[in-house]
Amino acid sequence: QSVLTQPPSTSGTPGQRVTISCSGGASNIASNTVVWYQQLPGMAPKLLVYSDSRRPSGVPDRFSASKSGTSASLAISGLQSEDAATYYCAAWDDSLTWFFGGGTVLTVL
Amino acid sequence: EVRLVQSGEEEKRLGESLRISCKGSGYKFTTQWISWVRQRPGKGLEWMGRIDPGDSYTNYSPDFQGRITISVDKSMNTAYLQWNSLEASDSAIYYCAAGLGVFDPWGQGTLVTVPS
Numbered sequence: 001q002s003v004l005t006q007p008p009s010t011s012g013t014p015g016q017r018v019t020i021s022c023s024g025g026a027s028n029i030a031s032n033t034v035v036w037y038q039q040l041p042g043m044a045p046k047l048l049v050y051s052d053s054r055r056p057s058g059v060p061d062r063f064s065a066s067k068s069g070t071s072a073s074l075a076i077s078g079l080q081s082e083d084a085a086t087y088y089c090a091a092w093d094d095s096l097t098w099f100f101g102g103g104t105v106l107t108v109l
Numbered sequence: 110e111v112r113l114v115q116s117g118e119e120e121k122r123l124g125e126s127l128r129i130s131c132k133g134s135g136y137k138f139t140t141q142w143i144s145w146v147r148q149r150p151g152k153g154l155e156w157m158g159r160i161d162p163g164d165s166y167t168n169y170s171p172d173f174q175g176r177i178t179i180s181v182d183k184s185m186n187t188a189y190l191q192w193n194s195l196e197a198s199d200s201a202i203y204y205c206a207a208g209l210g211v212f213d214p215w216g217q218g219t220l221v222t223v224p225s
Contacts, residue, residue: 002153035211037154044204045146045154047213056213088154092210097170098144098156 003028004089006101013109017077020104022089024070028099032092034072036065039086039103048087049074076106084108111135113143113205113216120222121195128191129219131205138186139163141207145179145190148218149201157203160188197225 005023012018022034036049047056049065052072065074072091076083089101116130131143144159158169162181169177178191188205200223206212 033210037212039154044215044218045206045212046215047211050211050213090154090156090212095171096168098159100146100154100156103153 002102003093003099004091004101006087006089006104008102009105009107011107011109012076012079014079014081016079017075018079018106019076020074020087020089020106022072022074022101024072024091024099026070027094028070028091029067029072030070031094034065034067035090036074037088037090039088041085045088079108081108111207111214113207113214115203115205115216115219118220118222120224123197123223123225124194125223126191126193127195127221128189129203129221131188131190131216133186133188133207136207139183142209143179143181143188144206144208144212145177145188146204146206146212146215147201148204154204157190162188195221195223197223199223 033051037045038048039045052067053065062078086103086105088103112134114132121127139162142159142161145157147155157173158179160167160179160181167179181188202218202220204218205216
């Protein structure tokens with residue numbers, strides 16, 4: 001059972017908008033920034049969003065993220081087939097540990 | 110280009126020791142913490158611990174404390190993850206990743222197999 005809770009799966013059709021939630025607590029999401037990673041099948045994870053909502057250069061603006069209280073969310077608009085991946089949220093915890101969410105598998109139908 | 114390159118796949122026996130490596134290039138190695146992350150087959154990401162290459166200060170997840178050792182050789186721009194006695198449950202892909210507030214970039218991963 002992960003400290004950060006994500007839905008195990010979600011799906012959408014090309015062009016649709018999907019959101020992925022990440023629920024945590026006072027010692028992690030509420031008091032530290034949230035990061036999102038994308039892991040394509042058979043690949044290493046890649047940074048997608050940092051500091052709750054900032055995108056590294058090269059990440060399309062179709063990807064957006066936000067945080068409120070002990071929850072965060074990642075939105076992907078204009079869904080494309082190459083977005084099929086597993087998405088992980090992560091946050092530093094005041095117990096001096098990084099926690100990842102359990103991951104959400106996105107299927108593009 | 111900032112890169113982390115990890116050592117190759119390993120297959121070991123129960124109880125054996127192992128050290129895998131992660132070599133940084135394209136940046137000043139001592140300026141970026143290195144974390145290690147485990148991914149068991151078909152499972153999610155688990156943070157194991159991290160090291161500050163500047164002073165070798167380490168910080169372990171309670172779930173891994175005492176079972177692993179993270180170290181660094183600054184002269185080789187290389188971080189290490191070590192086990193003294195492997196268990197079947199250690200079979201996984203292990204990633205290194207650079208950074209303090211974010212993990213970027215990641216190494217390509219090292220597959221460790223410990224048959225039961």
